[in-house]
Amino acid sequence: MTREELLSRIAISPNVCFGKPCIRGHRIWVSLILDFLASGMTIEDVLKEYPDLEEADIFACIAYGAEMARERIRADQPED
Secondary structure (H helix, E strand, O other): OHHHHHOOOOOOOOOHHHHHOOOOOOEEEHHHHHHHHHHHOOOHHHHHOOOOHHHHHHHHHHHHHHHHOOOOOOOOOOOO
């Protein structure tokens, strides 16, 4: 699946979940899925908790997080 296909699985609407990025068709925040993964949950663990999701939804959250990380780092910020 391409990056564009993955990102199309993420929706942002001011009328859904306070405008936070969610998995399209669900009210599950991208940040929640990323927090689960960061805490050590596997993709399989997340899918057990949310059986309506697909593996591609999890990868879409990761792809969205990568996009946000690229946009938030400015060239004029000093490196650590």
